Amino acid sequence: MTVTVVDAGPGKISRSVEVNAPAQEIFEIVADPRRHSELDGSGTVKDAVVAPGRLENGSKFSVRMKQYGVPYQITSQVIDFADGRVVEWRHPLGHSWRWELTPLSDSTTLVTETFDYSRLGPAKAGGLKLFGSLKNNAAGIEATLRGLQARYQPG
Numbered sequence: 001m002t003v004t005v006v007d008a009g010p011g012k013i014s015r016s017v018e019v020n021a022p023a024q025e026i027f028e029i030v031a032d033p034r035r036h037s038e039l040d041g042s043g044t045v046k047d048a049v050v051a052p053g054r055l056e057n058g059s060k061f062s063v064r065m066k067q068y069g070v071p072y073q074i075t076s077q078v079i080d081f082a083d084g085r086v087v088e089w090r091h092p093l094g095h096s097w098r099w100e101l102t103p104l105s106d107s108t109t110l111v112t113e114t115f116d117y118s119r120l121g122p123a124k125a126g127g128l129k130l131f132g133s134l135k136n137n138a139a140g141i142e143a144t145l146r147g148l149q150a151r152y153q154p155g
Contacts, residue, residue, distance in 0.1 A: 003142045011118025013138045017145040021152040023101040023109040030099045033061040041143025057081040113141045
């Protein structure tokens with residue numbers, strides 16, 4: 001199960017993996033914040049507190065999280081949405097998480113997840129680096145994508 005590092009530009013951590021599932025099937029999980037804990041390989045996403053059944057551009061949703069042993073709740077807003085292809089939401093601190101799904105065939109999809117902190121100022125970006133968030137987010141993305149790939153392994 002190979003996860004590929006993607007050069008998405010400065011201030012972005014991006015990884016891709018091929019998944020043996022149709023893009024629309026994967027998209028239905030990504031577009032439903034109540035199911036994000038099914039995807040999360042980092043172990044930080046718990047459950048949705050307030051969320052629509054399906055995201056769309058401008059949607060807001062709140063999720064329970066736990067990081068470094070501390071539980072908290074965040075509300076994010078969808079900033080980019082293309083049905084079946086792209087969902088991106090902005091975290092309250094200004095960074096975002098983006099999912100891009102590219103059908104390779106009717107039953108195979110290239111899934112790319114990106115943590116984008118390029119819009120943060122130097123102080124916030126430096127804080128993420130200092131607290132190990134960049135390294136942790138890269139590892140979390142890789143675990144998420146490996147888990148998604150394993151979910152759809154034949155046999």
